Amino acid sequence: MTTTHEFWLAGRRASGETAFEVRHPHDGSLVATVGVPTDAQVEEAVAAAAAAVPVFAATPAHQRAGALDHVAKRLAERTEEIAKLITAENGKPIKWARGEVGRAVSVFRWAAEEARRTNGETMRLDTDPGGTGRYAIVRRFPRGAVLGIAPFNFPLNLVAHKVAPAIAVGAPIILKPAPATPLSALVLGEILAETDLPAGSWSVLPVENAKMPALVQDKRLPVISFTGSDKVGYQIMDSVPRKHVTLELGGNAAAVVLADWNSEADLDWAASRIALFANYQGGQSCISVQRVIADASVYDRLVEKVVEKVRAQVTGDPYDEATDVGPLVDENAAKRVESWVEDAVAKGAKVLTGGGRDGAAYAPTVLAELPADAILATAEVFGPVLSLHRVEGTEEAFAAVNDSAFGLQAGVFTHDVQTAFRAHRELEVGGVVIGDAPSYRADQMPYGGVKDSGVGREGVRYAMDDFTFEKVLVLTGLDL
Structure with missing residues (x-):
């Protein structure tokens, strides 16, 4: 009892x-x-x-x-x-x-x-x-x-x-x-x-x-x-x-991968961090990676690596030491994520991996060609789903980050210190993480957002x- x-x-x-x-x-x-x-x-x-x-x-x-x-x-x-x-x-x-x-x-x-x-x-x-x-x-x-x-x-x-x-x-x-x-x-x-x-x-x-x-x-x-x-x-x-x-x-945090982040080691690191932090906590984090905005010069190589590393995320029983991704908080949450992905696909998005629900669990999912009128393009998914976006140059990348009602955190993969300071100045968010995913938080630092965040x-x-x-x-x- x-x-x-x-x-x-x-x-x-x-x-x-x-x-x-x-x-x-x-x-x-x-x-x-x-x-x-x-x-x-x-x-x-x-x-x-x-x-x-x-x-x-x-x-x-x-x-x-x-x-x-x-x-x-x-x-x-x-x-x-x-x-x-x-x-x-x-x-x-x-x-x-x-x-x-x-x-x-x-x-x-x-x-x-x-x-x-x-x-x-x-x-x-x-x-x-x-x-x-x-x-x-x-x-x-x-x-x-x-x-x-x-x-x-x-x-x-x-x-x-x-x-x-x-x-x-x-x-x-x-x-x-x-x-x-x-x-x-x-x-x-x-x-x-x-x-x-x-x-x-x-x-x-x-x-x-x-x-x-x-x-x-x-x-x-x-x-x-x-x-x-x-x-x-x-x-x-x-x-x-x-x-x-x-x-x-909430947020719909973006990870930006710029043209100078282009070696195999660079892209492996970015893909690993994106895959991990799009899916940790089942994606149920306000700074979970939801959008990946990549320069056209690195986009194709990055996509291949991201899909590979997302597929490698271990799902299953959360008490298992090997499990990376557990269930969402309840089945209704998983059903909502499922419906949002279905909405995106119906409007033209392509599922590169994932896309399935099992009870309260939703498979780690990667989407490409997400249309602007999809729910996932503007709302916070709060689930293990990320979308990939191709841009031309830093200006277009930063504009894409700012094209959101939310502004919590962003990650920018760049080696250029001038670009890092530009990101800090121009991105409409409460925090910018350079060289890593937006999902980093030290609990002593000021944490919060702007706009609807x-x-x-x-x-x-x-x-x-x-x-x-x-x-x-x-x-x-x-x-x-």
């Missing part, structure tokens, strides 16, 4: 009156049942978070940093257990799940370091006669309690990117994990409960999606950090125009800035 998992209400375990099932995407087997908070319990958590705002903000840095250090240590100790849990609920191959735990360890470690060294700044004001004898101290303070809404594709690490910065600045957080993947977040709750953080400073509530509008609208949660689809993200932002909302949304930035220090505001203290009558 499956035990129903409790959730975390203001730092303590709690049980709901109803529950929902979490199933393994690979075979549909039951992984767990998870309790759902009642309306009264959600109200209790929000009230506790609001009450904790002044208390948590006043905690000494060493207390917050110590708690974050503890979380990093315990996540590292429990890596294998948590990785298997991620694979169970999400379906990603176990080797990628282990990598996700390792990244979460780093996120909490960096947050601990940032909590210790966030000092503010000082400035003398006697640069003008009216400021004689005046000196300013600028510090950052929490905007208030945070509502963190996490997605399913990185059920631990993207939770970490909300929880760790909030703790680092002393902002209470109510975390809502994705309904498909709440288990990693609940284990994180177990570890947080081992710390001495103040009561009410954190909750993990697997709230039903239907109950989200009330939480979003609650004035006691003035900060919302959302990661997910652009449609839902902008609905949230539009519904609360006076709140501070950060959105990390969102507003604000993740990355520990940058999220800490989003969760806080500057407050100036002016000292008067000083002999400077």
Whole structure:
């Protein structure tokens, strides 16, 4: 008999009156049942978070940093257990799940370091006669309690990117994990409960999606950090125009291969990275390679290598150490990808490899001659599908990257430093990766996009800035 998992209400375990099932995407087997908070319990958590705002903000840095250090240590100790849990609920191959735990360890470690060294700044004001004898101290303070809404594709690490910065600045957080993947977040709750953080400073509530509008609208949660689809993200932002909302949304990331990246070794590297990062996490990453834009001078050779390396991606049981590509999060997701590929083919695209669905799994797929009116040409596929595009020269390549409603990250394969700086200047994205796929992310760097890819930035220090505001203290009558 499956035990129903409790959730975390203001730092303590709690049980709901109803529950929902979490199933393994690979075979549909039951992984767990998870309790759902009642309306009264959600109200209790929000009230506790609001009450904790002044208390948590006043905690000494060493207390917050110590708690974050503890979380990093315990996540590292429990890596294998948590990785298997991620694979169970999400379906990603176990080797990628282990990598996700390792990244979460780093996120909490960096947050601990940032909590210790966030000092503010000082400035003398006697640069003008009216400021004689005046000196300013600028510090950052929490905007208030945070509502963190996490997605399913990185059920631990993207939770970490909300929880760790909030703790680092002393902002209470109510975390809502994705309904498909709440288990990693609940284990994180177990570890947080081992710390001495103040009561009410954190909750993990697997709230039903239907109950989200009330939480979003609650004035006691003035900060919302959302990661997910652009449609839902902008609905949230539009519904609360006076709140501070950060959105990390989707993309259709491009990998650009320019004419100077033309040796066999160059093209092997580019093809390997493209094949890997179009399909890792089942393509369910906002910076997964979706478009390959190649100069005509290298296009034909690159296509051959990309198809070969995509075919070499091992699919199957995500618990198998050899598996590169597991299932999508559920069968409906795979059916959507299937329908989008069928739409592309009906409009003239050619399937060079892949193109088949088996339950929740979709075969790694490469398309050529994708027509501009295909859904895949403009939308985020969030599946293991990439398309190949031939261009003439750098200007046309960069124009193709920018011909998108999204702007998260781009990868540019070039040896030319001038071209690298041009890409940084001209590409309408939040990040440019030179000599590699767009799918690289270091968790301490500012991460986010422009256009329909969102507003604000993740990355520990940058999220800490989003969760806080500057407050100036002016000292008067000083002999400077």
